[in-house]
Amino acid sequence: MYIKDIVKIFENKYPKSLAYNWDNVGLIIGNEMDSVSKIMLTLEATQAVIDEAVENKVDLIITHHPFIFKGLKKINTSTTKGTDIYKLIRNKISVYSAHTNFDIAYDGLNDEIAKRLDLKDVLVLDTTYDQKLYKIAVYVPVSHQECIRKTMADMGCGNIGNYSDCSFTFEGVGRFKPLNESNPYIGIKNEIETVEEVKIESICEESKLSEAINNIIKAHPYEEVAYDIYELKNKGKKYGLGRIGQLKNSMKFKELSEIVKKSLNINEIRVTGNLEDDVNKIAIVSGSGSEFINNAYNMGADVLITGDVKYHDAQNALELGIKVIDAGHFGSENIFSDIVEEYLQNKFENIEVLKSKSNINPFVTI
Numbered sequence: 001m002y003i004k005d006i007v008k009i010f011e012n013k014y015p016k017s018l019a020y021n022w023d024n025v026g027l028i029i030g031n032e033m034d035s036v037s038k039i040m041l042t043l044e045a046t047q048a049v050i051d052e053a054v055e056n057k058v059d060l061i062i063t064h065h066p067f068i069f070k071g072l073k074k075i076n077t078s079t080t081k082g083t084d085i086y087k088l089i090r091n092k093i094s095v096y097s098a099h100t101n102f103d104i105a106y107d108g109l110n111d112e113i114a115k116r117l118d119l120k121d122v123l124v125l126d127t128t129y130d131q132k133l134y135k136i137a138v139y140v141p142v143s144h145q146e147c148i149r150k151t152m153a154d155m156g157c158g159n160i161g162n163y164s165d166c167s168f169t170f171e172g173v174g175r176f177k178p179l180n181e182s183n184p185y186i187g188i189k190n191e192i193e194t195v196e197e198v199k200i201e202s203i204c205e206e207s208k209l210s211e212a213i214n215n216i217i218k219a220h221p222y223e224e225v226a227y228d229i230y231e232l233k234n235k236g237k238k239y240g241l242g243r244i245g246q247l248k249n250s251m252k253f254k255e256l257s258e259i260v261k262k263s264l265n266i267n268e269i270r271v272t273g274n275l276e277d278d279v280n281k282i283a284i285v286s287g288s289g290s291e292f293i294n295n296a297y298n299m300g301a302d303v304l305i306t307g308d309v310k311y312h313d314a315q316n317a318l319e320l321g322i323k324v325i326d327a328g329h330f331g332s333e334n335i336f337s338d339i340v341e342e343y344l345q346n347k348f349e350n351i352e353v354l355k356s357k358s359n360i361n362p363f364v365t366i
């Protein structure tokens with residue numbers, strides 16, 4: 001298994017194109033043709049995590065926070081970042097980061113918190129954009145139709161609501177004449193050939209389109225693949241940061257606060273608002289989301305669960321009448337490793353996936 005195989009499957013679920021422009025995501029250190037048998041997951045690749053990865057002979061570290069975020073002018077051991085990079089490369093350890101794309105994507109951090117709180121009717125809190133939809137139609141000899149349908153489905157084509165692998169197949173006859181310079185899979189040069197073919201149509205999101213086409217061409221037996229791409233007027237999924245949803249049953253704010261601690265496996269949280277009030281509609285922005293207090297309030301949330309809330313943001317929330325749970329930046333995002341572990345273990349049986357045991361929370365409460 002190569003890094004590129006892991007990246008392909010990972011980005012099928014968490015496309016890089018969802019990340020904000022200012023972000024730095026993807027393969028940060030390494031070569032996509034390096035082989036991988038052991039992966040370590042962590043919110044952050046600190047020095048302790050890197051030492052742990054070296055000790056465990058890890059090939060790839062997957063982080064949530066971008067391992068390199070700002071520009072670097074030198075990579076040497078006079079700085080902590082330079083030392084980290086030097087150590088990683090000397091030990092043939094690659095680093096891949098999935099940041100805002102992981103916050104925004106479905107089944108990413110915010111959806112996982114919503115799932116752990118058992119929220120229903122979950123919507124995007126702050127829509128970044130509506131995904132454009134395309135229809136891909138590809139002409140395939142009958143013998144290769146299953147292979148092409150599988151390739152399209154593996155690339156995420158044909159997802160409609162709660163259904164996957166959706167496609168439509170027409171039967172017909174393909175007709176072509178291989179020219180002098182051709183190297184035809186079927187047919188003879190300069191003679192018209194007719195082949196029983198099928199036309200397979202499937203829907204595809206814009207973020208997956210170019211990779212889907214590349215893979216269809218690779219899987220197709222013909223030298224020249226005939227395919228069409230149509231832009232659709234159908235509305236695609238909304239993508240954006242944060243989620244908002246309803247609790248199955250209203251509860252006291254105090255009870256919700258305890259559930260948040262338990263479901264995120266954290267010992268302490270800070271809250272604003274009356275603990276005895278009933279709450280029902282919950283907004284979530286993992287990491288650092290106090291800038292979404294007004295947004296959450298405008299969408300009718302009773303509570304915003306986030307981290308990194310400053311004093312004046314908390315005052316603003318109290319004035320507005322929306323409650324805030326500050327679960328901490330670390331506290332609201334450390335479940336990153338749980339989510340990726342589950343996803344990768346279901347996809348790759350022969351890869352060992354470890355969650356880092358290093359303590360990366362810089363804060364200690366005394």
Ligand SMILES: [Zn+2]
Binds near residue numbers: 329
């Ligand atoms: Zn973060």
